[in-house]
Amino acid sequence: MNIKLKSLTKSIWVFHAACSPCNNCDIEILDLLTPRHDLERLGMVLVGSVRHADALLVTGVPNYKTRERLKMLYAQAPKPCLVLAIGSCACGRIMFKDSYNSPCPVDEVVPVDVYIPGCPPKPEAIIAGVAKLIAKIEKAA
Amino acid sequence: MILFNYLIFPGFLFSAIVGLLSGWVDRKVTARLQWRVGPPWYQNFVDILKLSGKEIILPERSKITFLFSPFLGLLSLVLAATMLGKAVIFPFQGSLGDLIVVIYLLTIPAIALILGASSSGNPLASIGVSREMKLLLAYELPFILSIIAVIVKNAGALQLGQILGYQMNFGSNIASISGVLAFLAALLCVQAKLGFVPFDAPEAEQEIMGGVLIEYSGLPLAVFKLSKAILLYVAALLLIVLFMGKDLSPLFISLKFIAILVLIILIKNTNPRLRIDQIMRFFWGPVTALAFIAVVLAMLGL
Numbered sequence: 001m002n003i004k005l006k007s008l009t010k011s012i013w014v015f016h017a018a019c020s021p022c023n024n025c026d027i028e029i030l031d032l033l034t035p036r037h038d039l040e041r042l043g044m045v046l047v048g049s050v051r052h053a054d055a056l057l058v059t060g061v062p063n064y065k066t067r068e069r070l071k072m073l074y075a076q077a078p079k080p081c082l083v084l085a086i087g088s089c090a091c092g093r094i095m096f097k098d099s100y101n102s103p104c105p106v107d108e109v110v111p112v113d114v115y116i117p118g119c120p121p122k123p124e125a126i127i128a129g130v131a132k133l134i135a136k137i138e139k140a141a
Numbered sequence: 142m143i144l145f146n147y148l149i150f151p152g153f154l155f156s157a158i159v160g161l162l163s164g165w166v167d168r169k170v171t172a173r174l175q176w177r178v179g180p181p182w183y184q185n186f187v188d189i190l191k192l193s194g195k196e197i198i199l200p201e202r203s204k205i206t207f208l209f210s211p212f213l214g215l216l217s218l219v220l221a222a223t224m225l226g227k228a229v230i231f232p233f234q235g236s237l238g239d240l241i242v243v244i245y246l247l248t249i250p251a252i253a254l255i256l257g258a259s260s261s262g263n264p265l266a267s268i269g270v271s272r273e274m275k276l277l278l279a280y281e282l283p284f285i286l287s288i289i290a291v292i293v294k295n296a297g298a299l300q301l302g303q304i305l306g307y308q309m310n311f312g313s314n315i316a317s318i319s320g321v322l323a324f325l326a327a328l329l330c331v332q333a334k335l336g337f338v339p340f341d342a343p344e345a346e347q348e349i350m351g352g353v354l355i356e357y358s359g360l361p362l363a364v365f366k367l368s369k370a371i372l373l374y375v376a377a378l379l380l381i382v383l384f385m386g387k388d389l390s391p392l393f394i395s396l397k398f399i400a401i402l403v404l405i406i407l408i409k410n411t412n413p414r415l416r417i418d419q420i421m422r423f424f425w426g427p428v429t430a431l432a433f434i435a436v437v438l439a440m441l442g443l
Binding site: 003004007008010011035038040041043047048049051052054076078079080 | 172187347358
């Protein structure tokens with residue numbers, strides 16, 4: 001059990017689950033993979049299929065359609081699966097909380113492990129969030 | 142002794158370690174070429190360890206085929222690695238025609254991938270499967286032609302040990318014109334066999350989301366990743382045995398291995414992905430012509 005979680009922290013494969021975002025957070029996530037920040041040095045790779053994923057990067061406020069898709073994606077991912085809520089929308093819906101098309105925040109759909117606020121969060125902030133997530137898993141292991 | 146050879150020294154453990162390390166070299170060099178830092182050396186080992194600890198999700202039908210096919214590919218690759226390793230260490234102990242067996246064994250991983258992916262029932266996986274099949278048809282012809290060039294050049298030797306012995310006496314095959322042409326064709330075919338970038342249409346991450354591997358998770362995915370790493374080692378070793386077999390001391394063999402690895406990585410990093418019809422046209426046109434010229438030149442003794 002211990003060694004499994006330990007190896008998970010060294011190689012987190014992330015899947016990008018965009019729940020109707022405005023694309024700013026998505027661009028910041030893509031920045032993480034560019035030479036300037038290079039998340040691959042921490043073993044993180046962006047994967048195309050949710051079956052390969054260890055973490056879901058959720059951006060945006062779920063609406064009635066993406067809520068079901070997000071639920072489905074989480075069910076399809078092999079466990080243990082982590083969820084990172086990236087951006088203020090995913091953390092707490094900010095100005096969309098009274099919108100007719102916004103049924104619930106992300107953490108009522110799937111269990112969120114790390115909240116990374118910001119509109120959009122800087123890449124450094126996302127890396128700091130990932131570091132906190134790794135520390136949290138290591139404490140649990 | 143046979144079990145030791147199969148499981149530990151030239152076989153599973155050794156080829157897995159060398160393959161995963163060369164997979165790391167690939168990732169690191171790619172990262173450096175893109176001005177990144179790149180992962181640490183143990184990254185591929187950690188990936189395999191992590192994947193084997195994850196949940197395994199099976200499709201509702203055909204669970205057995207889905208689970209069985211990655212192991213089929215791995216077992217046949219390990220057998221090929223053992224035969225090649227034995228041929229390098231003891232060149233005169235091989236059986237007659239083991240080169241043909243190795244060629245057959247090297248096609249089994251692709252067939253295992255086709256079997257497993259098509260049993261998953263995913264539509265994107267079936268697109269990947271059809272591309273993988275076309276890719277297999279495309280590169281097998283020039284690959285076998287270039288190996289025939291080697292066989293013709295080495296006086297009809299069908300045995301890995303004989304080919305090595307011939308090269309020890311008369312110089313490496315790559316030192317002749319037909320050898321260079323056949324080596325180029327075989328290198329491109331190996332690139333396609335590995336599914337590396339100009340020829341990675343079956344796996345195309347950005348386009349069909351991993352294609353053939355889309356439904357695999359946990360241990361079976363780890364086995365596929367492992368067999369791809371072993372294939373990297375086996376394919377490079379096969380090229381060394383067929384084309385550069387003159388001096389096989391440990392130092393020279395590792396230098397030649399690194400040289401082939403660098404060539405493969407450079408082709409990977411300097412080319413964009415081709416469409417599957419472009420790949421087939423490429424392999425059945427220029428590459429087959431190259432291999433065919435190599436066979437003719439070898440018959441003329443050049």
